[in-house]
Structure formats: C-alpha cells, structure tokens
Amino acid sequence: MTKIARTLSLGIEVATTKKILSVYVYYRNDNGEEVPVYCDWGKNWGEDDIYKAIRNMMFVLSFHPEYSDLQGIREEICVSA
Numbered sequence: 001m002t003k004i005a006r007t008l009s010l011g012i013e014v015a016t017t018k019k020i021l022s023v024y025v026y027y028r029n030d031n032g033e034e035v036p037v038y039c040d041w042g043k044n045w046g047e048d049d050i051y052k053a054i055r056n057m058m059f060v061l062s063f064h065p066e067y068s069d070l071q072g073i074r075e076e077i078c079v080s081a
Contacts (some may be wrong), residue, residue, distance in 0.1 A: 003047070006055045007076060025054055027061065030069055035061065 005012045010027075025038035037057045040048065045053075058075045064072035 003051055004058070006054075009073070009076075027058065027065055027067075027070075035067070037061075 002012060004010075013028075016064045022042060023040045024036065026034040027037050028034050040050070055077055058070065059074065061067045062074050062077070064073070
C-alpha cells in the first residue's frame with residue numbers, strides 16, 4: 001500500500017479492527033468522503049497485483065468530475081505502470 005501512496009504522493013492512514021479479516025483501501029477526497037478503491041476479500045494476490053489494482057482504480061477515479069483533484073496524478077500513474 002505504501003508503494004502506491006509514495007508514487008502518487010498520497011498519505012496513508014492505517015486503522016485496525018478485530019472483526020475485519022480483509023484489507024480495505026479507501027481514497028479520501030478533499031471533502032472527507034471515503035471512496036472504496038480496493039478490498040482483497042481473501043484473494044491470495046502478491047504485492048504487485050495489489051499495486052496494479054489500486055493504481056488502475058485511482059486512474060479511473062481521476063476521470064470522474066467529482067474527483068478532479070486526482071487529474072494531476074494521471075501522468076504519475078501512467079509512468080509508474
């Protein structure tokens with residue numbers, strides 16, 4: 001998770017809970033709204049697969065008018081592919 005955050009100059013917040021066994025990744029926009037970006041749901045993916053899934057979702061979100069603040073990272077996403 002830190003790899004994609006560093007690449008895109010995004011911050012990370014880690015929250016743990018005793019009841020959730022899966023990994024969930026959210027993008028929090030400027031309004032504080034959390035958008036689900038990734039959940040492993042028991043997938044046995046390697047780090048590179050998770051990185052690509054998160055990167056691809058962030059790229060898609062960057063085209064949505066509601067998340068226009070992500071437009072500036074499109075080039076970084078493409079370069080890091």
